Amino acid sequence: MLMFCPTCANTLGVEEGLNCLRFSCNTCPYIYNISRHMGIKIYPKLKEVDDVLGGAAAWDNVDSTEERCPKCSHPRAYFMQIQTRSADEPMTTFYKCCNHQCGHRWRE
Template sequence: MSLSFSSSLFGFCPSCASILPTPNVAPSEIACKVCGEITSVKEKAHELVCRLEKVYEKRVIEEVDDEGGADSIVDHICPKCNNGKATYSTMQTRSADEGQTVFYTCTNCKNKSIEYS
């Protein structure tokens, strides 16, 4: 018995419903990597296609505190006072295959916040 799908959704194979690779240009033809069926991709006019990408830049500034030690200061917005600078420290609080936990301390109000990486 053969399975048959009739997928009319863009990006899915009409034969096996697997995800099709995204073409670089249109119009073109792309082949399904699962069943090999060739699907034609038509040019779409009057449709906005966009990609949203967030780029984060972590800047580290060394600052000497009153005891003579140096704390790393990074850009981090405090949820309490909206200050843009905080010191941080990291610790492995969960299993080894998961990311470290980052503890931020606001340089203005000394509020502590946690980020699970």
Template sequence: MINKSEINESTTRTLLIRLEELHVPLMVLQRTGIGKTVNELRRTITNENLATMTKNLLKNWKKLLPNSSVKDNKSTTSQSTISNSNVPWYTTDNARLKSRELLVNALSINGIPEGSNDPEELCARIEDAIFKELKDTKIQYGRRIRSRIFNLRDLKNPDLRTKVLAGIITPEQLAVMTSEEMISDTLKKECDKFKEITHRESLLGVDDGIGCDLIQCEQCKKNNCSYSELQTLSGDEPMTLFVLCRNCGHRWRG
């Protein structure tokens, strides 16, 4: 409760000007509850100039709300400007709001391109989809949130942020994507290449290769080995030699 007798008009004017200059994002307004405080100040203060400043500030903050109408001044002064319980992803849970804030920071790490969707709404929907699936904010929830943050913050993966901001990847899709689905196309190619190499090497467990008594085993020192050659690098690179000791089962690359 604001006490009218304790209001310092000079300090209040300075703070209101500073708040207007800060361009406070919706996520911060929701977490701090400052909109309610300013609205209470508007109802309490007697200085007309300060009252006008509070009304304008509240009006600007209300523009951040989805489906808000800036034409309805009565609505601006009678409703909280920092929350909209009509949106499906609305919450007052501090843990969830903190997750949304971290997601916004990750999504905005390189700035927001002009014409992008609202990052705060996107991140609220991402978090909301995760919460609705997992039903709580415990271990699995934390892991899911952290994996989104990690991939969104990856400076080598700008395509993910661009696709989310442009709506190519919806918040609901990002909420359930695997780590492999979120990584960059370059890293995907490297992973596919690694899988191919691993698959080829696994085939050596079935194929004993070509017998050769000229190769000595590194472990048992017997000359009872077989070898196979596989193309594990690019086509212009030499093939890799894989050796199997038929005596002790030791394997190595030649």
């Protein structure tokens, strides 16, 4: 919890006083002794992560090619190309094995 000085509206710092901790202002003589535990934990709500490659639906309308799967050696694989780097770099080709029991994914 961030505390502000009621006199000058600057943020208060915590320092050690006589037998206790206290809030003190760095620009004016305001001091407030802390007599009890003061604190609140607020956890931010995290944004949901979007799948960069479009999720499972991205593979619905793709073509297949003669690319051998490195895992099961199936002779065909689905593929799609996505620009993952700057425009002067070549596109990245993503593959998914056509063997539905394997489904291995890799890229070039």
